[in-house]
Amino acid sequence: MPAYNVTLKSGASPDELEAAKKKVTDQGGKIINEFSLIKGFTAEFPADKVNALETNEHITVEADGEVKTQ
Known part of the structure; x- marks a missing residue:
């Protein structure tokens, strides 16, 4: 599953x-x-x-990925 x-x-x-968080676990x-x-989770x-x-207006959802610095 993607993160x-x-x-x-x-x-x-x-x-x-x-x-x-409940929506995540309820949906598998x-x-x-x-x-x-910060208030959040992966x-x-x-x-x-x-x-x-x-569709939840109170949260932001972004695909998890690797972050690099130069």
Whole structure:
């Protein structure tokens, strides 16, 4: 399954993050990392169901990938 980073948008309540985590597990995904500096997590989630997360106006969903510095 592909991995996605899910982060809470500014002004959204912590309950929205909990709702997103529940949506991930209810749809067959697995949370693999929770962030401590920002409100969010990385989850392995079925690509055909990611739209269920992207429609939530309180979170941002991005494909996880390698980050490099120069």
